[in-house]
Amino acid sequence: MPKEYRTIREVAGPLMLVQGVEGVAFDELAEIELENGEKRRCRVLEIDGGNALVQLFESSTGINLASSKVRFLGRSMELGVSEDMLSRVFDGLGRPIDDGPEILPEMRLDINGLPMNPAARNYPQEFIQTGVSAIDGLNTLVRGQKLPIFSASGLPHANLAAQIARQAKVRGTSEQFAVVFAAMGITFEEAQFFTESFRETGAIDRTVMFVNLANDPAIERLSTPKMALTAAEYLAFEKDMHVLVILTDITNYADSLREVSAARKEVPGRRGYPGYMYTDLASIYERAGRKKGKAGSITMIPILTMPEDDKTHPIPDLTGYITEGQIILSRELHRQSIEPPIDVLPSLSRLKDKGIGDGKTRKDHSNTMNQIFAAYARGKEAKELMVVLGEAALTEIDKLYANFADAFEQEYVSQGYNANRDIA
Numbered sequence: 001m002p003k004e005y006r007t008i009r010e011v012a013g014p015l016m017l018v019q020g021v022e023g024v025a026f027d028e029l030a031e032i033e034l035e036n037g038e039k040r041r042c043r044v045l046e047i048d049g050g051n052a053l054v055q056l057f058e059s060s061t062g063i064n065l066a067s068s069k070v071r072f073l074g075r076s077m078e079l080g081v082s083e084d085m086l087s088r089v090f091d092g093l094g095r096p097i098d099d100g101p102e103i104l105p106e107m108r109l110d111i112n113g114l115p116m117n118p119a120a121r122n123y124p125q126e127f128i129q130t131g132v133s134a135i136d137g138l139n140t141l142v143r144g145q146k147l148p149i150f151s152a153s154g155l156p157h158a159n160l161a162a163q164i165a166r167q168a169k170v171r172g173t174s175e176q177f178a179v180v181f182a183a184m185g186i187t188f189e190e191a192q193f194f195t196e197s198f199r200e201t202g203a204i205d206r207t208v209m210f211v212n213l214a215n216d217p218a219i220e221r222l223s224t225p226k227m228a229l230t231a232a233e234y235l236a237f238e239k240d241m242h243v244l245v246i247l248t249d250i251t252n253y254a255d256s257l258r259e260v261s262a263a264r265k266e267v268p269g270r271r272g273y274p275g276y277m278y279t280d281l282a283s284i285y286e287r288a289g290r291k292k293g294k295a296g297s298i299t300m301i302p303i304l305t306m307p308e309d310d311k312t313h314p315i316p317d318l319t320g321y322i323t324e325g326q327i328i329l330s331r332e333l334h335r336q337s338i339e340p341p342i343d344v345l346p347s348l349s350r351l352k353d354k355g356i357g358d359g360k361t362r363k364d365h366s367n368t369m370n371q372i373f374a375a376y377a378r379g380k381e382a383k384e385l386m387v388v389l390g391e392a393a394l395t396e397i398d399k400l401y402a403n404f405a406d407a408f409e410q411e412y413v414s415q416g417y418n419a420n421r422d423i424a
Contacts, residue, residue: 002071008032011060013263014219016042018052018070027076027112030054035067041093042070043077045264055260057093057219076112079227080105081234085208086178089195092212092224111226113233113287122290124324127355128244128299131167131420132160134342134413135349138369139327142355143170143242144290146300146323148250150316152309155329158190159417160340161246161303162197165207167420168244171361176241179203182210182228184221185252208235218256225253229287229298236296243298245288250281250304254315270314278318285322325349338414345377361423372408379405 003022010017016032028044040063046053054070079094082105089098094111096102124144129136141147151157165179181198183191191211198204208231212224225247235241247253254277261274269275288300302323306316309331320326325348333341356365379401382394386402394402415421 002073004069004071006066006069008063008065008068008070011063011065014056014060014217014260015045015263016054016056016060016063016070018054020050021047021052021072022050024052024072029073029075029077031071031073032056032063033069033071034062035064044072053264055219056217057223058217076110077223077226078108079111079230080108081231081238082106083235083239085231085235087205087207089209089211090227092184092210092216092220092227094210094227097211107234107238109230109234111223111230112283113226113229116286116289116291120292122292122297123354124290124297124299124351125354126170127360127423129167129169129171129423130164131422132163132340132342133415133421134340134344134347135164135327136361136421136423137365137412138344138352138372139325139342139347139349140352140355140361141168141299141301141349142351143299144288144297145325145349145351146285146288146302147325147327147349148302148304148316148319148323149327149329150311150319151303151305151329152331153305155305155331155334155341156339156417157248157303157305157329158193160329160342161248161301162194163340163417164301165198165244165246166201166203170242171423176239177206178235178241178243179207180210180228180232180235180243180245181207182212182224182245182247184212184224184247184249185214185216185256186211186249187214214252218259221253221256222260225284229284232298233287236298237291237294240295242296245298245300246303247284247300248303250302250319251307251315254281273314277314278321281318282322285319324351333409333413336409338409339416340413342413344373344413345380365423372412375401375404376408379403379408 007019009019030042032040040058042054042056044052045055091097124142126143128141198207210224210228212221232243232245236243258273288298290297307313327347328343330341330343382398382402
């Protein structure tokens with residue numbers, strides 16, 4: 001039996017100080033038992049001699065310091081995993097919230113995962129077809145890649161995420177493909193939208209969902225992506241599946257990180273975010289990839305809303321450093337009713353050359369892609385000139401390019417959220 005302590009000295013927001021503890025380790029799980037027998041979970045944030053600073057996963061209301069007991073469980077946070085997780089919906093702490101039964105775990109895994117040795121990584125090189133032209137044709141997603149979507153508030157990133165989750169597949173193979181979907185700090189409506197969208201199309205059968213709502217505790221939000229990636233690692237490296245992980249919204253995650261950091265009175269970095277935000281985000285993103293000797297893979301699409309549409313904000317900025325490219329959504333295209341409003345020029349997939357070409361997509365993919373980029377860029381320039389100097393100032397060929405840019409946006413980029421286009 002774990003030893004019980006009745007030495008809670010102080011509660012500040014989600015943090016509690018327990019004195020006189022022995023043999024307690026960093027990141028260990030603990031539970032607090034209230035006078036009425038109710039139990040709440042927490043984890044150890046800091047150890048200083050016999051003092052332990054613990055962080056509650058639930059609210060601290062109703063905790064009576066004198067009559068509450070703390071037990072340290074001697075293990076860090078774990079997720080019980082099994083193949084039955086597919087088609088189920090869990091909360092940010094891995095508890096079922098779809099009225100289904102508890103999962104009978106095949107194994108229990110530490111949610112912090114095992115770091116992947118760089119030498120044991122396989123190079124991402126197989127094409128994943130999302131059915132979205134602007135991604136498949138111009139910013140190709142490759143198996144094992146991390147490709148974030150940079151969006152802004154009010155833009156339809158949820159629709160795009162749901163579309164990719166429904167349509168993504170590896171061409172020409174019958175390999176098992178699963179989607180792990182983690183939502184952090186989203187509204188109830190958004191959560192309903194995703195669940196319904198997956199149910200209607202039958203995609204829910206190969207999806208595991210972790211949903212943390214905006215009114216759930218911030219600390220639970222910090223464990224949501226780790227829970228999701230633990231499930232993904234199990235499906236990929238134990239069950240040989242190809243897993244697409246979609247995380248939305250990383251901005252809510254980083255804001256929770258800032259909130260908890262402020263509660264711990266840590267020295268803030270840029271815009272109040274903690275200085276370790278880079279390493280914290282890296283510990284999430286770097287769990288994607290492929291391992292030598294393992295058939296499965298984890299491909300990741302994190303979604304983040306850029307505060308004030310600013311891509312130099314710390315969250316998109318750091319994300320851009322860690323991941324292999326970005327898909328940027330444009331407010332201007334959204335105003336023109338282009339769906340999805342992907343701005344292809346500043347978007348980039350750093351691994352696209354590895355996943356295209358003969359036998360993967362099309363022999364002429366690379367040439368076609370480069371010509372489209374060049375023509376579209378020239379057309380955009382011509383359109384900008386037209387705004388300043390008027391149409392009369394353009395040469396005939398510039399007008400053709402300007403028309404091409406319009407047609408390209410209307411017919412190639414804009415395809416709606418239900419069209420699933422084959423790369424061929």
